[in-house]
Amino acid sequence: MKVYLESQFGKRKGFETGFSFYNLFFGSWYPLFKGDYKGFFIQTLLSIFTFGLSWFVVPFTYNKSHIKRKAYEGWIPSNDNSRQYLIQNEIFFYES
DSSP states (O other): OEEEEEOTTSOEEEEEOSOOHHHHHHTTHHHHHHTOHHHHHHHHHHHHHTTTGGGGTGGGTHHHHHHHHHHHTTOEESSHHHHHHHHHTTSOOOOO
């Protein structure tokens, strides 16, 4: 499912939830392509310390952690469907 978040400055962007096939195929390069430098750094370190085995685990958690990092930066759900989905799946605790 795709959820939509809105920044403090009014920029609206869609984010995928669930399993990340792009992350499975491209590994730690995928966050770098998205501009998620913190995610790139974390995944690169995990790949080094686990000898690449993290490439099979991280795709299950990457989208959720990316949305949480965006929420920490001040992004909020832009519609009720996105807000409800994020609250139900314990990705986002948002009160209006």
